[in-house]
Amino acid sequence: MTTAAELPAPISVLPAGLTFRMVEVLTHPSSFYPVHPGRYVVEGVGPWDAASPEVCTDLSNKGVWLSDGVNEVLVCPGCGLDCT
Ligand SMILES: [Zn+2]
Structure with missing residues (x-):
């Protein structure tokens, strides 16, 4: 289990008012490839249908x-x- 402090920095710079859910994302069903380190769920909009990617x-x-x-x-x- 990777703790938040050990996670790679987010790749993207978010628009104002949004935050990242700093939980490691390993897979996304639409992608053949593993999710790139530094990609996280954006919070502050939604709610998203899926509880996690x-x-x-x-x-x-x-x-x-x-x-x-x-x-x-x-x-x-x-x-x-x-x-x-
Ligand atoms: Zn998705």
Whole structure:
């Protein structure tokens, strides 16, 4: 179990008002590849249908852009995983 303090820094810079759920994400059903270290679920919007990316049922591969006009992040609409 990786503790929050040991997790890699997030890859993306979030729009204002949003935060990352600092829990390691290992897999996402829509991807053949493991989730890249530093990608986390975005919180502050949602709620997301899936409790975590590992059980996400959105296989559309169509992300949703969240932006504050300065920073933007692309998230999975099913679970909120950062896939920018
Ligand atoms: Zn998802």
